[in-house]
Amino acid sequence: MFEVNKVRQDFPLLKKAGESSKPLIYLDNAATTLKPQSVIDAVTRYYTDYSVNIHRGDYDLSYQVSDYYEKTRKTVASFIQADVNEVVFTAGASASLNLVAYGYGEKYIQENDVILSTESEHASSILPWFRVASQKKASIEYVPLTEDGQITIENFKHAMHAKVKVVVIAHISNVLGYVVPIKELTEIAHSFGAIVIVDGAQSVPHIQTRVKDWDIDFLAFSAHKMYGPTGVGVLYGKYQLLDSIEPYYLGGGSNARFDRCGNITLKNPPYKFEAGTPAIEAVLGLKAAIEYIESIGFDAIEKVEHELRTYLINHLKEFKHIKLYNPDATSGIVTLNAIGIPSQDAAIYLNSKGIMVRAGNHCAKILLDVLKTPDTIRISLSFYNTKEECDAIIEALREITLEKCIDLIF
Numbered sequence: 001m002f003e004v005n006k007v008r009q010d011f012p013l014l015k016k017a018g019e020s021s022k023p024l025i026y027l028d029n030a031a032t033t034l035k036p037q038s039v040i041d042a043v044t045r046y047y048t049d050y051s052v053n054i055h056r057g058d059y060d061l062s063y064q065v066s067d068y069y070e071k072t073r074k075t076v077a078s079f080i081q082a083d084v085n086e087v088v089f090t091a092g093a094s095a096s097l098n099l100v101a102y103g104y105g106e107k108y109i110q111e112n113d114v115i116l117s118t119e120s121e122h123a124s125s126i127l128p129w130f131r132v133a134s135q136k137k138a139s140i141e142y143v144p145l146t147e148d149g150q151i152t153i154e155n156f157k158h159a160m161h162a163k164v165k166v167v168v169i170a171h172i173s174n175v176l177g178y179v180v181p182i183k184e185l186t187e188i189a190h191s192f193g194a195i196v197i198v199d200g201a202q203s204v205p206h207i208q209t210r211v212k213d214w215d216i217d218f219l220a221f222s223a224h225k226m227y228g229p230t231g232v233g234v235l236y237g238k239y240q241l242l243d244s245i246e247p248y249y250l251g252g253g254s255n256a257r258f259d260r261c262g263n264i265t266l267k268n269p270p271y272k273f274e275a276g277t278p279a280i281e282a283v284l285g286l287k288a289a290i291e292y293i294e295s296i297g298f299d300a301i302e303k304v305e306h307e308l309r310t311y312l313i314n315h316l317k318e319f320k321h322i323k324l325y326n327p328d329a330t331s332g333i334v335t336l337n338a339i340g341i342p343s344q345d346a347a348i349y350l351n352s353k354g355i356m357v358r359a360g361n362h363c364a365k366i367l368l369d370v371l372k373t374p375d376t377i378r379i380s381l382s383f384y385n386t387k388e389e390c391d392a393i394i395e396a397l398r399e400i401t402l403e404k405c406i407d408l409i410f
C-alpha cells in the first residue's frame with residue numbers, strides 16, 4: 001500500500017525538509033530525481049567495503065565487486081525485459097545516444113538515406129544524428145507534430161518511407177510529456193526496414209518498459225533520472241545489432257587481444273562497449289535504485305503521478321494568466337508560462353517560495369519554435385510529491401505578477 005509520507009522518509013532531503021520550517025518543494029524531477037537512502041548506502045558501501053576495480057583483480061574483493069557489478073546488469077535486464085548481454089553500461093543517456101549514433105551511423109548510413117525524428121527531441125538524441133547526416137550526406141526529416149505537439153500513429157505512418165533507415169524518438173518528451181505509442185511505431189518502422197532508437201530518459205523511471213514486446217532496437221536512459229546516481233546510464237540494444245556495430249572508444253577491458261601491427265579483437269557485447277574503468281559505485285547505486293522503484297511498483301507510480309498531474313492541471317487551467325502547453329498529456333510533466341513573465345523570472349519567484357522548477361528551453365530548442373515561445377516553465381512530478389506541494393505552486397502561480405518577480409530580482 002503506497003503511503004507518500006512513509007515514502008518521503010526514504011529520501012534524506014525530503015526527510016530533512018519535513019523537519020525544517022523552510023519549504024523544499026522539488027518539482028524538477030525530469031532534470032534529475034532525489035536519491036533514497038538505499039541508493040546512497042549502495043554507493044557509499046562500494047567505497048567502504050570494496051573500493052577495488054572490477055574484472056581485473058585475482059583476489060576476493062575484486063571477485064565480489066565484479067559479481068555485484070554483473071548482478072546489476074541482470075537487474076537492469078529484468079527491469080526492462082531484455083537479455084543480460086544486451087545491457088551496456090554507459091555514462092548516461094547522452095553517452096548511450098552518441099554511442100548508437102556513432103556505431104550504427106558509421107556502419108549503416110549511406111548517402112541519401114533519411115533519419116526520421118521529431119521536432120520535440122532533446123539535444124542529446126538529435127545532435128549526434130545531425131553529425132552522422134552531415135558526414136554521410138544523409139538527411140534528417142521530422143514527423144509533423146499535431147497542433148498541440150503530439151506524435152500520432154497517423155502522422156508517423158505518413159512520414160515513413162523506404163529511404164528512412166533510422167527512427168530516433170523519445171518515448172516521453174521532456175518538454176510536453178506526451179507518451180508516444182512506441183509499439184505501434186516500431187511495427188510501422190520495421191515494415192519499412194528501418195530501426196528504432198528510443199530515448200527512454202523520461203519514460204523508464206515512470207512506466208514499465210518492455211523492450212522485447214515493443215520490439216525496440218536500441219533504448220537509452222540515465223540512472224540519475226530514476227533515483228539513482230549520476231554518471232551512469234544504459235544502452236539496451238538487440239544483441240545482433242550490438243554485435244554488428246563498433247564502439248566509439250576503445251581501451252582496457254573491451255578487447256580480447258591486440259598486437260603490435262594494430263590488429264584488435266574486441267570482446268563480445270556488451271563488454272566491447274565498456275572500455276576503461278567504469279563508475280562502479282554508480283552502477284551499484286543503479287541496482288539499488290531499480291530495487292527501490294520495484295518496491296514501490298509501477299502501478300502505484302503511474303497512479304500517484306497521474307493523480308497529482310490531474311490535480312495541478314484542473315487548478316491551473318482556471319487561471320487566465322497561465323498558458324498551459326500540454327494540458328492533455330498523461331505523464332507527470334506540466335509545461336506552462338505566466339503570460340507576460342519571462343520563465344526564468346517566474347522560476348526565481350517560485351524559488352523564493354522554496355519551489356524548484358525548470359525554466360528555459362529544456363534542451364529541445366526546435367520545439368520552442370513550434371510552440372512559438374522562447375522558453376517555458378516545466379513542472380515535473382514524482383511519486384514522492386504531494387497534493388500540499390501542488391497547492392503551494394498553485395497558490396504561487398495564482399498570485400504571480402511581473403512586478404513581484406522584478407522586486408525579487410532588483
Ligand SMILES: Cc1ncc(COP(=O)(O)O)c(C=O)c1O
Nearest residue numbers: 092093094122124174199201222
Ligand atoms: C528526453 C531526454 N533525453 C536525453 C537526456 C539526456 O540525459 P543525460 O543528461 O542524463 O545524459 C535528457 C535529459 O534531460 C532528456 O530529458
